[in-house]
Amino acid sequence: MKNKSLRTGLLTFIITLVVTIIIAVLYIIGAAAARKDKAQSFSDFASSKVQAELQRRDYITKIFENTITSENGITAEAFTMMSEKLFDEFLDIREINLAPDGIQSLRYPVEQGDSLNENLFEDDNYGIYSDYSKMSRTSVIIAPVELDDGSLGIIIRRPIYLGEDTDDFWGFAGVTLALSDFLNAVKVKDLTEAGYEYRLVGTNAVIGGDQIITESSEKEFSSPAQTMISTVGGDAWTLYIFPKNSWLNPYEIVGSLLIAIIMSSLAGFAAASYVSMRQNAKELEVLSYRDALTNLNNPRSYKEHMEELSKKKLPYGLIFMDLNDFKQVNDNYGHEAGDELLSITAKRLQNSIREKDRAFRIGGDEFVVVIHGTHDKQFYEGVIERMRQNVARDIVVGNSITLKVSISAGFARCPEDGTEFEEVVKIADDAMYKNKRELKKGRSSR
Numbered sequence: 001m002k003n004k005s006l007r008t009g010l011l012t013f014i015i016t017l018v019v020t021i022i023i024a025v026l027y028i029i030g031a032a033a034a035r036k037d038k039a040q041s042f043s044d045f046a047s048s049k050v051q052a053e054l055q056r057r058d059y060i061t062k063i064f065e066n067t068i069t070s071e072n073g074i075t076a077e078a079f080t081m082m083s084e085k086l087f088d089e090f091l092d093i094r095e096i097n098l099a100p101d102g103i104q105s106l107r108y109p110v111e112q113g114d115s116l117n118e119n120l121f122e123d124d125n126y127g128i129y130s131d132y133s134k135m136s137r138t139s140v141i142i143a144p145v146e147l148d149d150g151s152l153g154i155i156i157r158r159p160i161y162l163g164e165d166t167d168d169f170w171g172f173a174g175v176t177l178a179l180s181d182f183l184n185a186v187k188v189k190d191l192t193e194a195g196y197e198y199r200l201v202g203t204n205a206v207i208g209g210d211q212i213i214t215e216s217s218e219k220e221f222s223s224p225a226q227t228m229i230s231t232v233g234g235d236a237w238t239l240y241i242f243p244k245n246s247w248l249n250p251y252e253i254v255g256s257l258l259i260a261i262i263m264s265s266l267a268g269f270a271a272a273s274y275v276s277m278r279q280n281a282k283e284l285e286v287l288s289y290r291d292a293l294t295n296l297n298n299p300r301s302y303k304e305h306m307e308e309l310s311k312k313k314l315p316y317g318l319i320f321m322d323l324n325d326f327k328q329v330n331d332n333y334g335h336e337a338g339d340e341l342l343s344i345t346a347k348r349l350q351n352s353i354r355e356k357d358r359a360f361r362i363g364g365d366e367f368v369v370v371i372h373g374t375h376d377k378q379f380y381e382g383v384i385e386r387m388r389q390n391v392a393r394d395i396v397v398g399n400s401i402t403l404k405v406s407i408s409a410g411f412a413r414c415p416e417d418g419t420e421f422e423e424v425v426k427i428a429d430d431a432m433y434k435n436k437r438e439l440k441k442g443r444s445s446r
Helices: 002-071 076-087 127-136 179-185 250-289 299-312 326-333 335-350 377-392 421-445
Strands: 093-100 106-108 140-146 152-161 169-178 196-203 210-215 225-230 236-243 316-323 358-363 366-372 395-397 401-403 407-414
Touching: 002 076, 002 093, 002 152, 002 169, 002 196, 002 225, 002 236, 002 250, 076 093, 076 106, 127 140, 127 152, 127 169, 140 210, 152 179, 169 179, 179 210, 250 299, 299 358, 299 366, 316 335, 316 377, 316 421, 326 335, 335 358, 335 366, 335 377, 335 395, 335 401, 366 377, 377 407, 407 421
Parallel strands: none
Antiparallel strands: 093 106, 093 169, 140 152, 152 169, 196 210, 196 236, 225 236, 316 366, 316 407, 358 366, 395 401
């Protein structure tokens, strides 16, 4: 018995250890996933800010388009007045310009000297943007672009048509942004303070391919969080962010596994001890409160249980029963067959009652079922009928000996039939013997 306990404890320890390590690994994976989810939230937030602010700056060109199409043109004074109001709204705007017939002639502010993107769209590298914009009637965006002063910028240019026909091309409205100031305005650079590296990549609809707009690191990102950004004229940017180290650095992985191993070892030891204690407790219960043959509650358990019910004055009922002609089984087939019959009958009896009720073997072939709570006579008659049917099924014992078993049963309730335990016992016992006499009488009359 002790060796069995040790084997069970060791097996439990090993299983617990394996399970705990699996949990530790799942925790590591879950932690990495949670960090990536958090990073995705940062990426989505920053991307939504970039998208919204680009659309606001593109709307500046839309304002000039609406004015020019409604007035069939625009004066220099009106351009300057509108530009002054718009320029002060955005700290990252370096220039607002108009290019009637594709030739830039109006820009704000005028005191800057040479235009930051003068003739840019006539350059061999960027002329394709003008052609695409005129043909598709959509705005175009170039980023990053090196401006005339050597800094990097973003240029948005919108074609303006006075009518539906392509022959009514008026020119372009354009906005030039300082890339660094724009990134500060949309707080992309704040991602580094949050512990992330970032890379903003543009997919250009005009010339095709991807171009890095800005990045905080040149290293390769492994499984980064990413969000697509709709920009201007069908172009799309993608923001990639990645932790400065990794989703889970090696030291954290090793530390988590070490902690998991220690915890699983302790848990395995505790589980082994618990199983051992449960085994001892179970063995003690079997010896003290269980019938060794049938595994039902024994007379000692019956006595203590009824004392508890009587002390608490709880309502209950007793069903007394025994097997009819059990002595003949012992006489004809031997005590081993009789013991096997009692064991099978006990199991069927246990399966006939509710989980909260209890079955006891109080001697030989005598059993008692304690029903808890208040119930009418029909309930008890139903329980007894169920017991009769279950027990009445053929039982095979020994060397293929088939037995047909029947029971005699009677019941009494407390407090309906009696208020004292001894009184209830007598009534139930009398009812059982009355049932036994009736069954014998019925068999003899046949």
